[in-house]
């Protein structure tokens with residue numbers, strides 16, 4: 629079994645009952661590993677930031693530490709209608725989107741959220757990797773079960789972009805902008821990315837997973853050297869750290885407000901909120917779609933989330949996927 633899976637299992641023994649004290653013997657029996665191995669994993673968990681106290685002659689206790697995204701901390705005072713009623717936490721996993729898709733297949737209710745402290749296979753758009761070091765950022769995926777046609781599902785990307793933008797403003801006090809289709813930027817540098825995944829048939833959507841990665845307290849050295857585009861974090865922008873728990877809570881509250889609004893009033897209020905944050909609205913851009921590159925003025929969003937481009941040579945191009953860059 630992978631080392632991180634065993635650490636996760638140890639953590640789960642504690643998370644199942646926040647008051648529990650477990651001896652080395654208890655853990656070794658429950659997990660089928662030696663006491664020496666238990667001790668090694670406890671030590672590793674401590675280096676990852678988990679405060680695991682030794683209680684004399686009784687065992688170990690997990691003390692919920694400030695700013696670990698543990699379910700109890702995230703749910704405390706959350707007061708949402710549906711988002712975050714169930715929180716699945718992973719100290720380390722490959723991708724929260726993959727975990728959320730699995731949970732959704734198993735019937736997890738709408739609003740279930742998955743959080744990882746660290747991802748070893750974080751997924752970005754177009755098959756790219758999403759850098760996901762431990763202890764600094766938010767990596768989360770939210771399960772929704774909207775009653776909609778698959779073609780409408782792209783609208784939810786804009787909903788999660790607006791929620792993420794508002795969380796940055798409310799918790800970190802920074803004004804962000806959005807870039808079509810799914811980037812959150814500050815001064816032209818990417819501070820968050822969104823990756824929605826869908827399970828659907830022609831008749832309708834089974835479930836959607838909103839994947840959100842927000843760079844919060846990541847230092848310059850923690851960014852990979854080979855990033856194609858400049859990236860940033862709250863720490864780099866403001867010089868100050870931000871509470872990951874407060875950010876996650878605000879994000880879930882925003883989603884909890886915007887999702888019912890979308891269900892009641894449709895895409896229009898979401899589109900307007902998104903366009904107000906869209907820094908390329910009315911600007912000349914170049915869109916690289918792989919096979920084709922289009923140049924034109926951004927006219928806005930279509931109802932299916934496509935980008936509308938008024939082409940230089942006349943006519944309008946509807947763009948479903950591509951990389952946008954400023955051309956004026």
Ligand code: BTN
Pocket residue numbers: 722723724725726747749750751752753754756758766767768769810811820821822823839840841842
């Ligand atoms: C992008 O801009 O390319 C999208 C990045 C999305 C990253 C988030 S982190 C949480 C969730 N789990 C993943 O594997 N990816 C998304």
